[in-house]
Amino acid sequence: MLTYDIFDNVFQLRNVLDSFFDETARNYRGREYPFVQRFEGEDEILFRVLVPGVTRENINIELVDTSLVIEGEKKEDHSDNPYLRRERMFGKFRKSIKLPYRVDPEKITADMKHGILEIHLVKSEDAKPKKIEIR
Amino acid sequence: MATREYAEKEKYNGEECRLVPPSDIFETPDEYSLKLEMPGVMRENLDITLDNDELMIRGRIGGEKEETMELKYSEYTLHDYERKFMVGNDIDRDSIHANLENGVLTLTLRKRESVKPKKIEISTH
Numbered sequence: 006m007l008t009y010d011i012f013d014n015v016f017q018l019r020n021v022l023d024s025f026f027d028e029t030a031r032n033y034r035g036r037e038y039p040f041v042q043r044f045e046g047e048d049e050i051l052f053r054v055l056v057p058g059v060t061r062e063n064i065n066i067e068l069v070d071t072s073l074v075i076e077g078e079k080k081e082d083h084s085d086n087p088y089l090r091r092e093r094m095f096g097k098f099r100k101s102i103k104l105p106y107r108v109d110p111e112k113i114t115a116d117m118k119h120g121i122l123e124i125h126l127v128k129s130e131d132a133k134p135k136k137i138e139i140r
Numbered sequence: 141m142a143t144r145e146y147a148e149k150e151k152y153n154g155e156e157c158r159l160v161p162p163s164d165i166f167e168t169p170d171e172y173s174l175k176l177e178m179p180g181v182m183r184e185n186l187d188i189t190l191d192n193d194e195l196m197i198r199g200r201i202g203g204e205k206e207e208t209m210e211l212k213y214s215e216y217t218l219h220d221y222e223r224k225f226m227v228g229n230d231i232d233r234d235s236i237h238a239n240l241e242n243g244v245l246t247l248t249l250r251k252r253e254s255v256k257p258k259k260i261e262i263s264t265h
Contacts, residue, residue, distance in 0.1 A: 040215040040216040041216075042216065043213040044209035045210055046209035049209070049221065051209055058177060082199040082244075088167070093160075093177055117242075119181060119182055120177070120179030121179050121243065
């Protein structure tokens with residue numbers, strides 16, 4: 006059973022403020038558009054990139070040495086009409102992500118669905134560890 | 141008091157968390173157009189309801205296969221989306237059109253005939 010305590014609300018507000026300063030600062034400091042998630046498996050990497058409103062034709066993925074470069078443009082889909090509310094952002098973007106190891110440039114696949122870009126990379130053969138036999 | 145605090149924490153960290161999709165609203169003489177960014181939502185997981193003057197938009201995340209790989213680095217977290225708008229009397233409630241493309245939901249709310257701008261002819265005697 007719960008009883009009403011006026012201090013509950015005060016503490017609640019403190020929690021809200023704390024989480025705002027903590028979490029936004031810790032998790033999202035200096036992140037660059039577009040936002041990514043990196044999954045790693047055995048000898049493979051998967052990037053999930055949030056790109057709502059960007060079409061397949063307007064995005065370019067390049068492998069530069071050991072970095073993955075995602076470049077593109079999110080075009081405005083409504084330019085002339087007067088707006089009542091505007092919260093979305095548009096424009097050109099470019100993001101370079103350093104990969105943890107060299108990947109096979111022939112085996113990169115990318116897929117776009119529901120506004121999420123998935124890039125799948127496989128570790129290159131010469132980056133894999135090699136056992137050296139002692140004669 | 142302790143129980144309540146715990147319950148709220150669960151709610152905050154758990155599934156009860158909702159994302160508010162960033163939205164644009166545009167107006168033309170004939171219609172209102174709403175654009176909401178909801179990446180990761182599939183057509184069948186979208187739920188749009190108009191109850192009195194409340195337009196509620198909900199989108200569930202998931203339905204795809206679980207990722208077997210380990211998440212190593214993350215700049216965002218996906219949650220279910222939820223956003224409510226209040227609509228006025230000037231829209232035609234029967235002809236609301238929704239379209240989901242590239243993670244962007246476009247809702248078209250047509251205005252009622254009676255509120256559309258009309259040109260008034262001046263009759264001369």
